[in-house]
Every structure is written in structure tokens, then in C-alpha cells.
Amino acid sequence: MNKSLLPLQSNCGRQKNVIGKEALVKLLRWHFGHSDFRGKQLEAIEAGLSGKVLYMFTAIVYYERVGRDCFCLMPTGGGKSMCYQVPALTKPGIVLVVSPLIALMENQVSTLKEKRIPAEFLSSTQTVQVKNKIYEDLESGKPAVRLLYVTPELIATSGFMSKLTKIHARGLLNLIAIDEAHCISSWGHDFRPSYRKLSSLRSHFPNVPVLALTATAAPKVQKDVIESLNLQNPLVLKSSFNRPNIYYEVRYKDLLDDPYADVCKLLKSCGNVCAIIYCLERTMCDDLAIQLTSSGISCAVSEAQTAVEILLPLQDGMHFLDSGIDRKDVRVVCHFNIPKSMEGFYQESGRAGRDQLPSRSVLYYGVDDRRKMEFILSNTKRKKDESSSLQDKSSKKSLDDFKQMVEYCEGSGCRRKMILENFGEMVPDSLCEKSCDVCKHPNLVTSNLEQLKTATAFRQRTGSSRIYMTSGSSLNAGEQLSEFWNRDDEASGSEEDISESDDALDAAKNAASSKTSAKLRLQDKMDLLQRAEENYYQNKSHDKQVNKLDKNVIPETLREGGKQRLLNAIKQNQQMVNDSRIDIDKCVVFLENECYKKYSKSGKSFYLSQMASTARWLSTAGPMELVNKLSSSSTAPLPENVTSLADCTPESSNLSVPISAKANHEEVHDNAGPQDPIRSPTSPIHGSASAKLPPILSFSQFINSGKAKENLASASKRQSPDRGKNKLEKRMRFQ
Ligand SMILES: Nc1ncnc2c1ncn2[C@@H]1O[C@H](COP(=O)(O)OP(=O)(O)OP(=O)(O)O)[C@@H](O)[C@H]1O
């Protein structure tokens, strides 16, 4: 059916409730196909349309306003958009919608256009012609557009404000909707400084109702939003935050043999569904992507979001998050690391089941993740406190917020209740109806929590925490690709320097809290880390309770998945693809083998991290960088008989690539001589001889060799004026 706008009321402003409920429901059905309003939608719509209100603007100027300011709190997927889209259909003129994301605006505008509702957005991504056309329409005196989406940045420009003022002067600005209004509050989890500028809207257009919408329920945020937007006597509407169609569950990483495998199993058991996995770091996403791919699950690492996500299945190569597609049928949302706050967790898990069908939220909780996050947050707080004489309220809040998340994971009460109470909603125990793991399997959860306690206590006693290291995610030209750390980082208090050993953690925490220890000497840090590593290896063999030896096995399927990933990374890199000197397959085999050789003893996490870093590096490096890397990695070439990816197993090649230790690089260079590593017959790619290289260093050996080297270097530095050069560009991270 060819829909057109329903006949509109043009007599608004002179009577109370300009357009009645029936007419609004009719509009809803006609344009959006929904049978009735949900939650507080109708009240929010009516607030904006309600009868004339007389306001005193200054001591002597009075003005009339049709409609009332409104603060509307509705859960994710609750239908907030309808609260400003329906009013746009009730009378000529425009509804201005401020939205934080261009992708969101584009998505909503195209959906509205499909429904033949005239909507446009203005953003930096559009051509001048398109923008001019929109402006022409707005200035025409009878604009066709009903919904105009803009960014907060545009509101701050004088050019746009003067255009808006003209529209308003002609009586055509009907409503100002501020979507995701929590972005204005520094208490919120998504603060956007540009939102602060929106406070000017209320004073510029005192008689236009403002509708602030958010799914962030913290009372502090609500107060802050209302004050910052300067809402006048707003109608405050709050819907329940309960998402009855989401089943909440926590899985304990420390009790799982392999959390990666568990995610794969979980997703496979759900069938061919759309899912999102949130991780704390991109490297972990990369690791997961490798695991999922090798398990036959199609996935992609999201580039667009600050939160790193993995999506499946890929639909015609379309990443729905990156393209801003608002999918309603996400069935599973996993958090592979504990989120920073309940607000963030609620928002992200709330992406599941926006179509109201049964869905799952699964949070993988690990004690190590918790410690890492605590360290990051206290370190951030320390830095902020040091750099500002004023107490930083937001960093203290971050720590408190995180505590609530820990309680969610470690508590034995109903998860749903916990979420809702966190948002100030008191609910009866019966509300959950066994739709969280605690209510459904109380005995199992209690036993898991007991085991978790025992395992944690055991590890505390024995100091058997693991140290996970990954390479830095952004490598500058000239930096070496390495799993170890940047020794120059020691004074920076980098958020990435996390110790997992209790000893080391305590020391690191102390470092975070005391000013003097902020300058913790590199030597101390190394000692701590070395001790942690020794503890780890000592205890590993006795660690019968948490037997994780099988974690170190790197199966062939994983290796094949990894090679495929490296191959894809090179293929993304046009320079490499177009360089006829490069034999891509052989490069892939060589690089994967390099990672395998180095990490087959240390474990899967080490291997995956290095593979992920290599893939990232490959996707952007130039051909010469690849040449340099191969030549500096080893003189050991691929055996001549290696012609395919499958040929190159550890047994079939004699590669041993100690790129982690600079000492070895230098030795290798000396042996290799200045050859072109690609063309040379003895190059890693085309060569045939296989040189015996020094053994792979353990972390302790590396440190000791580093110390020896440092002593040598400092002796030579004392003689050389060129101090500060040739620093080891190494970076360490714990995951
Ligand atoms: N009255 C209604 N009846 C049925 N479905 C509705 C109704 N109102 C909205 N919806 C549907 O609910 C879904 C979510 O709507 P919307 O995107 O507006 O939610 P939201 O509150 O803005 O969520 P978020 O916080 O994620 O932005 C959409 O698919 C929408 O079509």
C-alpha cells in the first residue's frame, strides 16, 4: 500500500491535548505498524504536544509554550525513538533530533524514508550538494522534512544555529529531542563533551519543548542531565528496566578448562544465530576471532565501536555494528571480560533480544580480569589525582561502579534483581521467574562460587597466577614486533602494565597509590615480574587442582585458523598483494611458524596474542617492512620442500626465531649479511639452508640476558655520545 502522511492537525496550540490518544495510536499503526504504545511512550509523546503553558522567561517577558519538557528513561530497545518520531507526524514543521552517532542517524533516517516519512540528517559525511538541498527545503517556508537529525557538534556552530533560529522564528520548530541524553553527563558511562553545548538550546528556544531520552538510569546521571539541559519543570518518566526476555548467566573462567573453547561451544549450541562478544581489548577480540574461525564460526572484529565486538554470522560481509544496522535479532551477547560498570553492561547486554524474543546474556568472569581492571582503574585514578589538585569524582565513581559489577559476578543473589536494584528499582524476588542462572540452578551457582573461592585462595597461597603478555597494538615504524615490553614505559605507569601475580599485583597496586612508588624502578618491576614467572612455572607442575596444562597445547586446527588469518591480513594490504617479489603463502607459513616456535611451550594465549599482533601488523605494513622483519627475524629460511601452508609444521622446518631478544637479532644480522631477504636464495622465503639458531629464551632468561646486555650497553653508552638511541622498543601487557 502506498502510504502517505495521515491528515495532520494544524490547529495545535490553542487547546489542551491537541491530538488525542486515538489519533496518536492511529498514526502509530499507520506509519509503524505497531498495534499500541509501549511503556511510557504515549505519556512522553503527549508531554511534547500538551496544551499551552505560560512561562515567565525574565522578570518582564512572558512566553507561551505548547508542550512540556520531558525526561524519559526507558530501557535499551524500549522504543524511545517512537517518542519523537510520532510527534513529528502530528503537525507541519520539524522535530530536531540530536544523536551522538552518525551511523545511528543514517540508520534511523533510512528506516523512516522506507516508511515514506520525510527525514534527513546533517553530518560531515554528506556532500555539500546534499546539505544545500536540505537547507533549501528548511528555508522554503514550508519544509517537507519532518525529522531532522543532527550531531551535537553541529548545534555548536553559529551557522547552523542561525538557520535553526530562522526556522523557529517561522514557528516551525516543534520539538527538540536529545537522544542518548546521558552523553551530557560526566557521571554517565558515555560522556561526550560536545553534548555540553546543548544547554544553549533551552535558552535559545525557550518555548520549544525539549525531550531528553536515555537508557541510563543512575539517579546521579538523571539529575545531571536535567540540570545540564536546563529542563524546565520536566515530566520525568521512568519505565522498568527489566528485560524479561533476557536470561542472565555468569560463567567462571577460572573453573573452565578453556574459556575460548567454551564460547565456541556456547555459540555452536545456539545454532545459526546472531551474537556479539564484547572484550576488553582488541587483542583479545583478535584471539577470539581466530578461535571462532578455526571452529567454523564466521565472525568479524568490529572496527567502528569503542567496545570491541565480534559478530556472527557474517551476512554478505555486512558487519551490522560497523554499518550501524540496528539488528533486533541478536540472540546472544557475551562479555568475555568483566565490564567496567553495570550501566555499560546493561546497555551492551541489552542489545540482545530487541525483538522481545528469548535471548541470553553470558558474562565470563575471571579473577585475573578483575584484578587487571582494578589495577587499571586505580592507576587512572592515581594519575588523575596527581595531575589535578581537585579530587576527580569520575575516577572514584569508576572504582565504585566496578565494585558493583564484581558483586554481580561473585554474588549469589538473583542477577536480574541485582541489575534492577542497581538502577534504583526495587523488585520482588518472584520477578525473575528462573530466568537467570542463580534462580534456575541455585545449587550449581553456589558450588561454583565455592570452587572459585578455593581456587582463588589456592592461587593466592601459591602465587600461581599466570602472566599473559601480548605485543603492543600500535607499532611504529622501526619498532620491533615483540611480546615483551617497552622498557621506556616504566615511568609512564601505563595502564597496560598489569601484574597477575599477587606479589606483583600488590606491588603494582602500591605503585599506583603512592606517589613515590609511581617512579617504581624498572629493576624492581622486572624483579617482580621475574618472580611471578618463576612462581608460575614452579607451581604449574604442582597445580593439580586447576589443571590447565592442556591449555598449552596448540592444536593444528588452531594453527590453520591462524595462518588463514595472517593470509587475510596480507590480502587486505594492497601493497603486499601487488608486490610480485612477495610470495604471500610462504610469508604466512614463515610468520605463523615463527609464532608457533616461540610460543608452543608457553601456551595458547601467548601464541594467539602474537598471531593477532602479527596479523594487525601485516595488514598495514609496507613490503619493505616485511622484508626487514623477515631478515631481522632469522637467517633460517623455509625449507625448500615447503610449498604450502600445510607443509610447514614444526617438525618439517628447522626454524627457531628468537625475535624476542634483540641480542639474537644482532647475531642473526651479523651472520646473514646485507642480503635482500626476498630475492636472495638464502632468504627466509626462498632460501634453502637452515641455520641453527639460539634456543628460545624463557622470560627469566630474557631478563637476565637483558641485564647482561644492559650492563654492556650502559658501559658503551658512557663512552658514546649517542645516548638514548637503540632503546629496546618492547612492550609488555598482561591480559
Ligand atoms: N509500541 C511499540 N510496539 C511494538 N514495537 C515497538 C514499539 N515501539 C517501538 N518498537 C520497536 O522496538 C524496537 C526498539 O525501538 P528503539 O530503537 O526506538 O528503542 P530504543 O529505546 O531507542 O533503544 P536503544 O536504547 O537501544 O536506542 C524497534 O524495533 C521498534 O520498532
Ligand SMILES: [Mg+2]
Ligand atoms: Mg534509541
